[in-house]
């Protein structure tokens with residue numbers, strides 16, 4: 001988990017995320033997810049190259065990560081100044097979105113569908129092949 005400084009004053013908060021300073025990569029792409037209902041599971045893939053930082057800038061969701069070697073962990077994203085760093089080759093599921101959830105995703109790479117592994121069996125095979 002990453003904690004970003006909240007530059008707060010009486011006008012509100014301002015959170016800064018700079019590539020290679022607050023997160024361990026330069027940001028090539030951002031996207032954000034909102035309007036996902038509570039029962040929806042998103043993600044369900046791994047990335048061969050992309051690193052991500054996920055921040056719920058509003059609302060909350062959960063992120064389950066697996067390493068393909070039997071380890072898994074669930075993280076709750078529910079603060080606009082807290083992010084999760086996801087290195088390549090983790091399987092990730094995002095779920096339990098609150099109605100007001102806005103999940104900001106910072107990525108180290110431009111979009112390339114070919115570096116997404118969306119089949120879990122293929123993912124396990126890729127992990128085992130190193």
Ligand code: TYD
Nearest residue numbers: 029030031033041042043044045110111112
């Ligand atoms: P998808 O990867 O299924 O989203 P999530 O993992 O959050 O559930 O992406 C949904 C669609 O958007 C899919 O058709 C691919 C496309 N897409 C892009 O074109 N560029 C992007 O940067 C992303 C993240 C998705």
